[in-house]
Amino acid sequence: MKPVHTIAGPVAALDRTNVDTDQIIPKQFLKRIERTGYGEFLFYDWAKQPAFALNRPEFKGAPILAAGRNFGSGSSREHAAWALQDYGFEAVIAPSFSDIFQTNCTKVGLLPVVLEEDAVRELLDRAPDAATVDLELQTVTLPSGRVEGFEIDPDVRERLLNGWDEIALTELRMTDIERYEHDRERVGPSTVSL
Amino acid sequence: MAEPRTLFAKVWDAHTVDDDLLFIDLHLVHEVTSPQAFDGLRLAGRKVRRPDRTLATADHNVPTGSEAPDDLSARQLEALTTNCEEFGVPLYGLGHRRQGIVHVIGPELGVTQPGMTIVCGDSHTSTHGAFGSLAFGIGTSEVEHVLATQTLVQRRPHTMRITYQGELGIGCTAKDMILGTIAQIGTDGAAGHVVEYTGEAIRRLSMEGRMTIANMSIEAGAKAGMMAADDTTFAYLEGRPGVPEDFDAACHRWVDLRTDEGASFDREVVVDVPALAPQVSWGTNPGQVAPIDGAVPAPHDEGDERALAYMDLRAGTPMAEIAIDRVFLGSCTNGRIEDLRAAAQVVRGRRVAEGVRAMVVPGSVHIKAQAEIEGLDDVFRAAGFEWRGAGCSMCLGMNPDILAPGERCASTSNRNFEGRQGAGGRTHLVSPAMAAAAAVTGRLTDIRELVGA
Numbered sequence: 177m178k179p180v181h182t183i184a185g186p187v188a189a190l191d192r193t194n195v196d197t198d199q200i201i202p203k204q205f206l207k208r209i210e211r212t213g214y215g216e217f218l219f220y221d222w223a224k225q226p227a228f229a230l231n232r233p234e235f236k237g238a239p240i241l242a243a244g245r246n247f248g249s250g251s252s253r254e255h256a257a258w259a260l261q262d263y264g265f266e267a268v269i270a271p272s273f274s275d276i277f278q279t280n281c282t283k284v285g286l287l288p289v290v291l292e293e294d295a296v297r298e299l300l301d302r303a304p305d306a307a308t309v310d311l312e313l314q315t316v317t318l319p320s321g322r323v324e325g326f327e328i329d330p331d332v333r334e335r336l337l338n339g340w341d342e343i344a345l346t347e348l349r350m351t352d353i354e355r356y357e358h359d360r361e362r363v364g365p366s367t368v369s370l
Numbered sequence: 371m372a373e374p375r376t377l378f379a380k381v382w383d384a385h386t387v388d389d390d391l392l393f394i395d396l397h398l399v400h401e402v403t404s405p406q407a408f409d410g411l412r413l414a415g416r417k418v419r420r421p422d423r424t425l426a427t428a429d430h431n432v433p434t435g436s437e438a439p440d441d442l443s444a445r446q447l448e449a450l451t452t453n454c455e456e457f458g459v460p461l462y463g464l465g466h467r468r469q470g471i472v473h474v475i476g477p478e479l480g481v482t483q484p485g486m487t488i489v490c491g492d493s494h495t496s497t498h499g500a501f502g503s504l505a506f507g508i509g510t511s512e513v514e515h516v517l518a519t520q521t522l523v524q525r526r527p528h529t530m531r532i533t534y535q536g537e538l539g540i541g542c543t544a545k546d547m548i549l550g551t552i553a554q555i556g557t558d559g560a561a562g563h564v565v566e567y568t569g570e571a572i573r574r575l576s577m578e579g580r581m582t583i584a585n586m587s588i589e590a591g592a593k594a595g596m597m598a599a600d601d602t603t604f605a606y607l608e609g610r611p612g613v614p615e616d617f618d619a620a621c622h623r624w625v626d627l628r629t630d631e632g633a634s635f636d637r638e639v640v641v642d643v644p645a646l647a648p649q650v651s652w653g654t655n656p657g658q659v660a661p662i663d664g665a666v667p668a669p670h671d672e673g674d675e676r677a678l679a680y681m682d683l684r685a686g687t688p689m690a691e692i693a694i695d696r697v698f699l700g701s702c703t704n705g706r707i708e709d710l711r712a713a714a715q716v717v718r719g720r721r722v723a724e725g726v727r728a729m730v731v732p733g734s735v736h737i738k739a740q741a742e743i744e745g746l747d748d749v750f751r752a753a754g755f756e757w758r759g760a761g762c763s764m765c766l767g768m769n770p771d772i773l774a775p776g777e778r779c780a781s782t783s784n785r786n787f788e789g790r791q792g793a794g795g796r797t798h799l800v801s802p803a804m805a806a807a808a809a810v811t812g813r814l815t816d817i818r819e820l821v822g823a
Contacts, residue, residue: 343514356387
């Protein structure tokens with residue numbers, strides 16, 4: 177994973193609430209067994225409508241996506257995060273995210289940023305005016321120049337800043353895992369002896 | 371005396387390798403969210419750490435009729451087989467007598483047990499919480515993490531208790547309880563929380579009913595949904611292949627897996643069960659729900675307006691006047707034997723309405739066989755239903771079982787998102803009995819009219 181530090185540039189606005197992952201990447205694109213190449217199918221059905229927000233030329237190439245509450249609800253498909261990233265987004269800003277989607281984003285280096293409704297409203301209303309997300313400082317500089325802080329799990333932040341592989345980090349704790357397995361792991365069920 | 375603890379806390383505390391590292395007792399794997407994870411293992415030269423705690427099946431993208439899968443789908447199914455062989459993961463693939471929807475076969479095999487941590491690359495993993503386990507959906511990166519380490523990096527979630535007060539009315543089911551609950555608290559009403567469902571109405575439900583409720587926890591945004599194990603749980607599990615040899619001793623331990631008197635939750639919600647009529651979704655998320663004896667509500671915001679436009683509905687139209695084209699009976703929400711029995715009871719001696727296409731997709735090969743022993747397939751076929759093979763099918767429409775644009779479907783599945791069952795398709799979420807009623811009348815129908823309540 178590439179390290180994440182500062183993301184600065186135009187904001188694309190998707191002013192809708194409860195955007196589910198079925199919209200972000202419809203099921204027919206989940207048949208592929210690769211991890212890349214989903215960007216062209218992002219919002220596949222919505223994108224067919226000429227008036228769809230992301231079809232606006234001024235949003236093209238924007239690194240930041242702003243959206244309404246409960247973004248990424250529904251299916252756990254990580255393909256949704258892959259598609260947004262592959263399309264060119266490096267950060268998504270919303271008043272709230274679904275848990276699984278938010279976690280998926282942090283695993284692939286697409287930064288999910290939760291801001292208050294009024295700050296997101298400014299981003300949505302002034303898009304494509306530029307904003308700056310600074311992960312180190314945990315701030316977003318809005319188009320007006322107003323600076324808003326955001327919360328992020330400190331371990332997730334450090335992992336993103338360094339671009340660390342989470343599995344490799346966990347493997348450093350293998351002694352603890354082995355101790356758990358030896359001392360505390362429950363007996364069964366074993367799937368290999370059914 | 372020890373501090374009183376919630377059911378969630380007991381299961382969580384028993385699985386913390388460290389503050390933020392959770393040991394996983396069972397990892398369920400399917401063809402759609404795993405290929406990239408296995409690729410990741412291969413690239414890094416890693417193994418599956420605990421094949422004995424991993425189980426795979428093919429469900430999301432399998433054909434349910436005689437048609438062969440398309441090339442891409444065949445490649446995906448083949449990848450699962452190859453990966454499971456290479457990494458030593460037990461696979462109940464297409465053609466296996468135990469194949470089925472991942473959340474159906476876990477309980478069916480008895481590998482879903484009280485007190486476990488269970489994950490799967492699928493949001494409806496919450497289903498397994500009906501057994502008093504902590505079960506939640508994860509993405510593909512986390513699938514890879516569990517395959518490699520048998521653990522997950524996690525932060526302790528908040529807790530919420532949803533208490534169901536009073537008894538269910540005639541014609542009402544677990545599906546109506548959970549749809550009514552999501553309508554009450556919203557699709558992000560339980561975000562960041564593990565929900566425990568309690569109350570007399572929960573205790574009276576069968577395991578199938580409890581699974582329906584736990585299954586849809588995610589539709590309220592919950593991390594997971596749980597219920598304390600009791601005699602109903604034990605009776606369901608007894609004799610299943612995966613349960614402990616000394617079953618009585620296990621039950622004796624499991625009975626302690628309940629919330630202690632005086633334990634507190636971060637949030638409490640009460641649902642008035644007798645007030646619930648059979649529920650039907652009218653919009654494009656599972657919180658947009660109305661009672662069948664009600665009407666399409668007036669829009670509150672732009673999201674509601676968009677939903678009404680997509681669904682081609684007008685505010686004020688009685689729900690029971692909405693004509694349907696298709697009926698789907700199946701899914702990890704309502705594709706179990708009891709669901710098929712409930713629907714068959716309504717269908718028996720009746721015919722699918724003219725112009726309606728109705729299909730039954732059992733949740734597993736095992737359930738299909740059981741239903742055939744009971745003659746349910748004959749009941750459905752005689753009425754004009756299609757009787758198909760096991761899989762996720764039209765719940766997410768990855769296989770050819772999809773709606774045509776504009777078609778309207780009464781569906782026992784869990785999501786009514788735009789295009790979920792096929793681009794341009796319109797989904798109304800209902801219980802199995804309500805789906806059966808819609809099939810025979812050709813419109814959304816109050817089941818209480820058919821059963822003479």
